Amino acid sequence: QAYNCLIHFYKRYLLLKLLRGSLVLTLKVLTVCVLQPPRLTMPNKDIYYSDKYTDEKFEYRHVMLPKDLAKLVPKTHLMSEAEWRNLGVQQSLGWIHYMLHEPEPHILLFRRPLPA
Numbered sequence: 001q002a003y004n005c006l007i008h009f010y011k012r013y014l015l016l017k018l019l020r021g022s023l024v025l026t027l028k029v030l031t032v033c034v035l036q037p038p039r040l041t042m043p044n045k046d047i048y049y050s051d052k053y054t055d056e057k058f059e060y061r062h063v064m065l066p067k068d069l070a071k072l073v074p075k076t077h078l079m080s081e082a083e084w085r086n087l088g089v090q091q092s093l094g095w096i097h098y099m100l101h102e103p104e105p106h107i108l109l110f111r112r113p114l115p116a
Contacts, residue, residue, distance in 0.1 A: 044069065044088035058111040063089055070106035084108065 048064040065073065069087050073079070079087075079097045094112040101107055 047088060047090075049091070054114060057114060059114055060109070060111045061091070061095070063091075063108040063110065065089075065106045065108065067106065073105050073108070075100070075105065079108070 044066065046066040047069070050062045050064075052059050052061045054060065065087065072087055074083070078100065081095075084097055089108065091110070095110040096112060097108055098111045099109040101109060
């Protein structure tokens with residue numbers, strides 16, 4: 001939502017600058033806004049990342065969140081990549097939040113397919 005507000009603001013800003021004749025500067029500002037959206041969260045040093053472990057099909061890892069972030073984990077569905085990244089979880093591409101562990105909701109369980 002904040003990202004959409006920034007785009008709306010800069011579209012209005014662009015229109016005002018066009019009317020004043022300063023197109024080049026305005027396009028630079030608009031490009032930075034659209035191509036580099038703001039980060040919603042800062043990296044959290046209190047997040048624990050397990051070592052990776054595997055079976056025949058997948059590579060796994062678990063991530064333990066501090067209590068303040070654990071409150072933000074949805075209880076009704078698995079999180080999308082955007083959701084867990086917005087909590088501050090940082091890992092390479094391909095990881096999927098694949099299971100809820102109700103007794104310990106602060107532990108996120110991830111997996112990704114092994115390379116073929």
